[in-house]
Amino acid sequence: MAKAIGINHVALVVSNLEEASAFYEKEMGLEVIPAFLFDYPTAFFKFNDTQQLHLTEWDDSYSFRGHVCIIMDDINPIYWRMKELGIIDTTPWGKVRVLPGGNLQMFVRDPSGNLLELSSPPGYELDPKILEDELFKEGIYVSGRNDYRGYKSKDATLYHS
Structure with missing residues (x-):
């Protein structure tokens, strides 16, 4: 069976490409990289050698x-x-x-x-x-929903080695 091995990019829809691009470049410190020649507004940014952020402007x-x-x-x-x-x-x-x-x-x-x-x-x-x-x-966020479905552990982390 095939297995997913990583995230190459995340694409976010933005309402103003120039404003969003300035935010991700100046406030988040991301490096601008060339995007493909799409026929719609888009900008690509580099997190590291394997992960990117793609912005695309749509009315969504x-x-x-x-x-x-x-x-x-x-x-x-x-x-x-x-x-x-x-x-x-x-x-x-x-x-x-x-x-x-x-x-x-x-x-x-x-x-x-x-x-x-x-x-x-x-x-x-x-x-x-x-x-x-x-x-x-x-403390962690408590929603008050009291619905405990899912995969949970007291040793959970955002970081995995």
Whole structure:
């Protein structure tokens, strides 16, 4: 049986390609790379040697909770920058938190309304002021749905070796 071996790219639909491209290049620090000669607005960005982000402009609707998780190399300044921009969104998944594995988790909206989860890498030293900020809350998100289906573990992590 065939097995999926990785994610090559994530494609996000945006409402304004230029505005979204500026956000991902300047705020997220992604490198612009050439895209194919499509007949619609698109921009490609490089995370690393094997993973890309593709932006494409369409008049679509956006998911409220669906998101892409991006590991940031230095989460402390990005937290304060996202707060300054006013784009930390606590509505779908609650406040900024530290997950059981020790990484910071926050959700932000790009200029088109796409939800991004920004996370710190394993072992990252967090700015203690973030843990005192009004946007921070201890513990994992609790929805109140009390529906425990799925694959779960007390040892769950975003990182796998």
